[in-house]
Amino acid sequence: MLDNKGFDLWADGYDKTVGISDEENSYPFAGYKEILGMIYKKVLEREKPTILDIGFGTGTLTTKLYEKGCEIYGQDFSERMIELAQKKMPNAHLYQGDFSKGLVKPLLQHTYDFIIATYSLHHLSDDAKIQFIQLLKKLLKENGSIFIGDVAFQTRADLEKCQREVMDEWDEDEIYFVIDELKKAFPKMEFTQVSYCAGVLVIKR
Numbered sequence: 001m002l003d004n005k006g007f008d009l010w011a012d013g014y015d016k017t018v019g020i021s022d023e024e025n026s027y028p029f030a031g032y033k034e035i036l037g038m039i040y041k042k043v044l045e046r047e048k049p050t051i052l053d054i055g056f057g058t059g060t061l062t063t064k065l066y067e068k069g070c071e072i073y074g075q076d077f078s079e080r081m082i083e084l085a086q087k088k089m090p091n092a093h094l095y096q097g098d099f100s101k102g103l104v105k106p107l108l109q110h111t112y113d114f115i116i117a118t119y120s121l122h123h124l125s126d127d128a129k130i131q132f133i134q135l136l137k138k139l140l141k142e143n144g145s146i147f148i149g150d151v152a153f154q155t156r157a158d159l160e161k162c163q164r165e166v167m168d169e170w171d172e173d174e175i176y177f178v179i180d181e182l183k184k185a186f187p188k189m190e191f192t193q194v195s196y197c198a199g200v201l202v203i204k205r
Contacts, residue, residue: 027166028151028174029119031195035149036061038192038200039116042147044068049113052139054099055120059085059092062116066092073107075099099132100124111141118149122174129177130185133203140205148201152177154193162197177201 025031043049043065053062053074058081066072072092076082082094097104100123115136121129136146153159156178163170179191179201190202 025195027162027169027197028171029198031198032119034194035198035200036118038194039118039147039149040064042145042202043070043114043116046113050110050141052107052110052112052115052136054115054117054136055123056085056094057081057118057120059088061118062092063088073110073112075104075107100128102132102135108139111139111144113141113144115140115144115146116148117146119151121148122150122176125175126178126181129175129182133186137203137205142205144205146201146203148177148203149198150177150201151197152179152191152193152199152201153197154179154191156181 040061043051048069048071050071051062051065051073053072056062056074056076057078059066059074062070062072062074062085066089072089072094074085074092074094075097076085076094077096077098079096082096086092086094093106095104095106099120121132124132133146140146151174153162153176159176159178179189179199182201183189186203188204191199192202193199
């Protein structure tokens with residue numbers, strides 16, 4: 001698993017790396033642009049919402065929302081990625097912190113129309129995902145939603161099939177979403193499969 005120094009080193013080439021994987025329809029970023037596009041459209045159905053982005057990276061999605069007048073809050077553990085994102089969004093409220101240990105205190109003092117996490121929560125164990133999402137739900141405003149775009153599979157069998165197909169490329173340090181299993185904790189969760197290895201989860205308040 002990459003630590004914050006690893007992400008700092010990867011920061012400048014991150015968007016290019018993701019783009020190549022998406023264009024080649026290859027694991028793990030197949031469907032990346034479509035996933036971000038889906039979340040972008042859903043968020044902008046509300047006028048100038050307040051958004052919390054968990055693990056925003058270089059701000060690929062949040063920058064577009066920022067440009068549309070959304071108020072942006074975010075947490076990432078890479079200083080370099082925060083630096084790159086802050087240049088694009090000078091008035092955004094961006095904080096450094098390891099979300100596996102929770103949210104930094106300033107972010108706990110607000111509520112949000114939308115909380116988004118794209119390709120970040122797979123660093124948490126399945127139990128930690130549930131606990132963290134439960135925390136995030138408490139920070140939603142009325143009629144708010146959590147949008148998670150990530151490597152995700154409807155069933156454990158689907159995940160194992162993908163793992164066999166990509167073989168050595170599979171990242172053993174990442175723990176991907178299995179929808180049928182997560183629905184035990186969030187039975188009203190909605191899921192849209194976008195590519196063979198990724199999709200969008202929606203959890204409403």
